[in-house]
Amino acid sequence: MPLTLTPEAVAALAPDPASLKAGQKLTAPGKWPVLAHDGDVVWGEAQGSGAHPYLVAADLRTPDIATKCSCPSRKFPCKHALGLLLLHASGAGDWKALAVPEELSRWLEGRQARAEKPKTEPKEADAAQQTKTWAKREKKMGAGLEALELWLADLVREGILAARGRSYGEWDGQAARMVDAQLPGVARLIRQIPDLLHEEDGQALTAHLGRLYLLVRAWQGRDNLSENERADLLTALGMPLDRAGLTRSDTDDWLVAGSVTEEEGRLTVRRTWLLGGGGEVALLLDFAPQNQPLGAGHPPLHRLSGALSYARSAFAQRAVLEGALDGGPSALPARASALADLSRQWAQALALNPWLERVGVLLGPVHFAPGQVCDAQGQAAALHPSAPNLWHLRALADTEPAYVFGEWDGVTFLPLTVTPQSEATP
Incomplete structure (x- = not known):
């Protein structure tokens, strides 16, 4: 099914705000000597600083949006591809029905061939070798966590002031x-400590160190954990997703409730949140090395149908979606949590998985105030400092209450998508 794009959906594909801003500057049709479509492929020629225009294309035949541009940019999509998509989404410009040039045709044929290539089942690894490899890694992880316990004890004994003095x-x-x-999850948590040292009361730092110490104690008592609890422990320590432990969801129809892309160390991470018809929440994670493109994402507030499976966890949230088909634009449902319930829901989630960093929640009806999201009952929650496009979200909710989906970390709320109350689905 071809993809229906909106300007907001295109904006969500931008690798960073600078690329989006540059793409928006290219939405004047006069900057495009050629604007064309060939079925569900849009393409054009963008006039750059050189003598010859850049050849730009976007494949919209599936929700897995892909773009190609002859410019030297290492960002995906580049500003020219974003400009082309924004023009297409807004219906601006004089688009002609023209066959794609040969260069683009080879690219499209390659994408089609890769999509049709049958998947081969991996050969079953030798069980004895797997056991030996895991035993070796388990020993190394155990030694690392023993060293971490001593380091944490020294850190706490010296106090916050001494910690602030460390380079x-x-x-x-x-x-x-x-x-x-082989504890990348622990390494990531340690790298977050310097950002918490400036807080005078030290509460955030204390909670963070507590989660690190809990990893040590959970590892020591791992034989007493349930399968789901052990999976959460290994995930927090940095083990990759165990696809053998995936559990198929009964729901095949999902709404893309929002996404956010962040830099974490040497990785670019994209979190995409899905909402099921019964209020189920699922989190899709995509990773790419820095300066490398992420795969195409799913536009926000679009319906998807596909086979979704949850990763093993005491608090099922992370998932894998396969065979996704775009069902067109939609809106947030009018079935949401109240602000008064946030603390209780967060406590229940942490009781199941104490290493959770965030949950996806749908709130409403609410409105925005400076630095807060509020409701008619007088409840309020602080907004995350990096709340994106807040002016746009406030504009959507200024004239009437709205339903808002976002991430809650127990302290702040990061809004991702907004639907005015009058436009919410039943």
Whole structure:
């Protein structure tokens, strides 16, 4: 099914705000000597600073949007591709029905061939070798966590003031030792510590160190954990997703409730949140090395149908979606949590998985105030400092209450999508 694009959906594809701003500057049709479509492929020629225009295309035949441009940019999509998509989404410009040039035709044929290539089942690894490999890694992880316990004890004994005096190199060095112990999840948590040192009361730092210490104690008692609890522990330590432990969801119809892309160390991470018809929440994660493109994402407030499976967890949230088909634009449902319920829901989630960093929640009806999201009952929650496009979200909710989907970390709320109350689906 071809994809229906909106300007907001295109904006969500931008690799960073600078690329989106540059793409918006290219939405004047006069900057495009050629604007054309060939079925569900849109393409054009963008006039750059050189003598010859850049050849730009976007494949909209599936929800897995892909773009190609002859410019030298290493960003995907580049500003020219974003400009082309924004023009297409807004219906601006004089679009002609023209066959794609040969260069683009080869690119499209390659995409089609890869999509049709049958998947081969991986050969079953030798069970004895797997057991030996895991035993070796388990020993290394255990030694790393023993060293972490001593380091945490020294850190707490010296106090916050002493911690503030440490150089960044000391924190980075300790994180590197955790990487050597094959504990990348622990290394990531250690690298977050310097950002918490400036807070005077030290509450956030204390809670963060508590989660690290809980990893040590949980590892020591891992034989007493349930399968789901053990899976959460291994995930927090940095083990990759166990696809063998996926559990198929009964729901095949989903709404893309929002997404956010962040830099985490040397990785670019995209979190995409889905809402099921019964209020189910699912989280899709995509990763790419820095300066490398992420795969095409799903536009927000679009319906998807596909086979979704949850990763093993005591608090099922992360999931894998396969065979997704676009069902067109939609809106947030009018079935939401109240602000008064946030603390209780967060406590229940942490009781199941104490290493959760955020949950996806649908709130409403609410409105925005400076630095807060509020409701008619007088409840309020602080907005996350990096709340994106807040002016746009406020504009949507200024004239009437709205339903808002976003991420809640127990302290702040990061809004991702907004639907005015009058437009929400039943």
